[in-house]
Amino acid sequence: MMGHRAGRVRAVVEGITPAVDAGRFPVKRILGDLVTVHARAFADGHDVVSARLLHRHERDREWHTEPMSPLANDVFRGQFRVETLGRHVFTVCAWVDHVTTWQRAVARKHAAGRHLEVDFLHGAALGRRLAQHADAADAKTLIDWADAIVERSRTPAERYALSQNEALAEVARRCPDPGLLATAEPPLVVVVDAERARFSSWYELFPRSTSGEHGRHGTLADCAARLSYVADMGFDVLYLPPIHAIGRSERKGANNLPRGRDEDPGSPWAIGDDGLGHKSVHPALGTLEDFSRLVTRATDVGVAIALDLAFQCSPDHPYVREHPEWFLMRPDGTIQYAENPPKQYQDIYPFHFETDAWAALWDELKSIVEFWIDQGVHIFRVDNPHTKPFAFWEWLIADVKHRQPDVIFLSEAFARPNVMYRLAKLGFTQSYTYFTWRNTKHELTEYLRELTTPPVDDFLRASFWPNTPDILSEYLQMGGRPAFVIRLVLAATTSSSYGIYGPAFELMERTPREPGSEEYRDSEKYQLRHWDLERGDSLRDLITRINRIRQESPALQRNDELTFHSVANDALIAYSKSAPALREDGHEVVITVVNLDPHHHQSGWVELDLDVLGIEPNTPFQVHDLLSGARHLWNGARNFVALDPQHSPAHIFRVRRRVRTERDFDYFM
Numbered sequence: 001m002m003g004h005r006a007g008r009v010r011a012v013v014e015g016i017t018p019a020v021d022a023g024r025f026p027v028k029r030i031l032g033d034l035v036t037v038h039a040r041a042f043a044d045g046h047d048v049v050s051a052r053l054l055h056r057h058e059r060d061r062e063w064h065t066e067p068m069s070p071l072a073n074d075v076f077r078g079q080f081r082v083e084t085l086g087r088h089v090f091t092v093c094a095w096v097d098h099v100t101t102w103q104r105a106v107a108r109k110h111a112a113g114r115h116l117e118v119d120f121l122h123g124a125a126l127g128r129r130l131a132q133h134a135d136a137a138d139a140k141t142l143i144d145w146a147d148a149i150v151e152r153s154r155t156p157a158e159r160y161a162l163s164q165n166e167a168l169a170e171v172a173r174r175c176p177d178p179g180l181l182a183t184a185e186p187p188l189v190v191v192v193d194a195e196r197a198r199f200s201s202w203y204e205l206f207p208r209s210t211s212g213e214h215g216r217h218g219t220l221a222d223c224a225a226r227l228s229y230v231a232d233m234g235f236d237v238l239y240l241p242p243i244h245a246i247g248r249s250e251r252k253g254a255n256n257l258p259r260g261r262d263e264d265p266g267s268p269w270a271i272g273d274d275g276l277g278h279k280s281v282h283p284a285l286g287t288l289e290d291f292s293r294l295v296t297r298a299t300d301v302g303v304a305i306a307l308d309l310a311f312q313c314s315p316d317h318p319y320v321r322e323h324p325e326w327f328l329m330r331p332d333g334t335i336q337y338a339e340n341p342p343k344q345y346q347d348i349y350p351f352h353f354e355t356d357a358w359a360a361l362w363d364e365l366k367s368i369v370e371f372w373i374d375q376g377v378h379i380f381r382v383d384n385p386h387t388k389p390f391a392f393w394e395w396l397i398a399d400v401k402h403r404q405p406d407v408i409f410l411s412e413a414f415a416r417p418n419v420m421y422r423l424a425k426l427g428f429t430q431s432y433t434y435f436t437w438r439n440t441k442h443e444l445t446e447y448l449r450e451l452t453t454p455p456v457d458d459f460l461r462a463s464f465w466p467n468t469p470d471i472l473s474e475y476l477q478m479g480g481r482p483a484f485v486i487r488l489v490l491a492a493t494t495s496s497s498y499g500i501y502g503p504a505f506e507l508m509e510r511t512p513r514e515p516g517s518e519e520y521r522d523s524e525k526y527q528l529r530h531w532d533l534e535r536g537d538s539l540r541d542l543i544t545r546i547n548r549i550r551q552e553s554p555a556l557q558r559n560d561e562l563t564f565h566s567v568a569n570d571a572l573i574a575y576s577k578s579a580p581a582l583r584e585d586g587h588e589v590v591i592t593v594v595n596l597d598p599h600h601h602q603s604g605w606v607e608l609d610l611d612v613l614g615i616e617p618n619t620p621f622q623v624h625d626l627l628s629g630a631r632h633l634w635n636g637a638r639n640f641v642a643l644d645p646q647h648s649p650a651h652i653f654r655v656r657r658r659v660r661t662e663r664d665f666d667y668f669m
Helices: 004-008 098-111 117-131 136-149 156-163 166-174 220-225 227-232 288-300 318-322 358-374 390-403 417-425 441-451 474-494 540-552
Strands: 011-017 027-030 034-043 049-057 064-067 075-081 086-096 188-193 200-204 237-240 304-309 338-340 343-345 379-383 408-412 430-432 462-464 497-501 563-567 572-580 587-595 602-607 620-625 631-635 638-643 650-660 666-668
Touching (some): 034 086, 064 075, 075 086, 098 117, 117 136, 117 156, 117 166, 136 156, 220 288, 237 379, 288 304, 304 358, 358 390, 390 417, 408 417, 417 430, 441 563, 441 572, 474 572, 474 587, 572 638, 587 638, 638 650
Parallel strands (some): 027 188, 200 237, 200 497, 237 304, 379 408, 408 430, 462 497
Antiparallel strands (some): 011 034, 034 075, 049 086, 086 188, 338 343, 563 572, 572 587, 587 650, 602 638, 620 631, 620 650, 650 666
16 A cells, blocks of 8 residues: 555656666766756646756765756756766656745736735745755745745735745745655666767777787887877777787688698687786787886877777687686587687687586686786777677676776677667677768768667767778778778768777778688788888878867767768768867867768768758858868858869868957958
């Protein structure tokens, strides 16, 4: 049977947003963000309902409260700012607002010429009752008001004016009767990450290919020497594939040959050899002390080290000998190696997560993450997380981030959409996407709209990669230099986080292992490579310019204001981003136009949505091409663009509005 207190509660709260799967998973935000909350709140009858927003960090005991404003159709809106990393909780409470209801009734009676003496007495009683739940200052305000409104020495007009005092309503909303509050339970959760979780530029390289000498295995010291090259291009994250010892049994040869030669280095993802496992550095790369020096040097130049987290073993990993129960035994008594038919990975043993010893396995894998955090790594690119249980990742990530809330996990899961989304929901900070295979205007437009609007953008942060060591797309294979430039511009301007696998990207490596394959010929995954970083045709300077544009443009550092603009030519795509800017006009707009055809000159009329851009119709404005430096004067919504892919397949325009000053002359902001 409903309790006495519950029986007095007439308000209802429902439909709170943002929420992921009705609150099953947290929403994601960045430190300093304003969290905008909407909820439906209503009650039986015609009484006015008020609502307020409650929020706190999970470590805090006391709730912070924010007022909520009524919109329409029983919807309320409130905001709070998240200023601490980690998990925050929030909810909404509502109640029948008897004071506001009374004020409106008094106003209607007054308009009808009704006698209000009884209503004044009723109002005074309401004020005194609410004063019982108020702090000292508000209680005094309420009691003084109650005394004043029934004071017969005042004229009826004065008493009516007191009844309509909005300050009274505000005080009353601060101290509702606790017995009448309807509070949504359980609270919803917001996970707050550092800015790098939203805005980052990643560069991937293989340390063993950084020696600069043909045939010599690179070291972590060589990798440290490469840091200035990476930092000078404007990347702030250097991602390293696994740096651990590599197994010798079933070691793969060049181009993924089933049997390698003795001198072949093997795949870094075949982890473990000669007593060394996931908590070690490959002896040919150096020592843990060398890794520590690499991390320190990277920090000095403004680059964070991201490490590959591959939960799998070579046949020679110590775990295979010490914990055979963690692996799946085949009927012939051998351990099941990894397969993705027709591909076979005889050099890799996956963990068997359905083992009876799963708890010990989970603890050991978490200890690997904790070990590398202790070595200064706070960013992990997770290899194939979709082949491990969802429950495992939800537990591991929550536990790690509870202790170290700035840690970032990038999910490398090119799986079905529901699987990718589930991984993002349960805790992965960023996610690889299908961007690599979205090439047409329709594909890009639809996919980006999906990723940058609710509900998806509440839980998934996209990381766009034009290439990876595993993926050389057909578009890059067939499109020559323009294709690399096009995909670079798209990745860097549509997504606030992006990355490239280099030096293969800037040197435009585009030869597949065989026709129809997305594998590189002579892939670094299986052999050492020597890269000529000083090649005259390198995209290094262009990448540097684009990363500088990103660093100087707040609009490109977020995805929530992405808008597509119409172009009749399907080979041209146009879109804009906007954000508050530290400039006199207070708002920055960047418009990007890209020729998606790497082979042919394309032109067309761009139809801008001026309302979105904040530009008055028929008002001239200047667009500054941040790639070429050129400036153009545009007027109105319709403007002509022509792009030659061999010269420059894209424009990145910063909009400069015309402003009239007190001296009555025009200039551009």
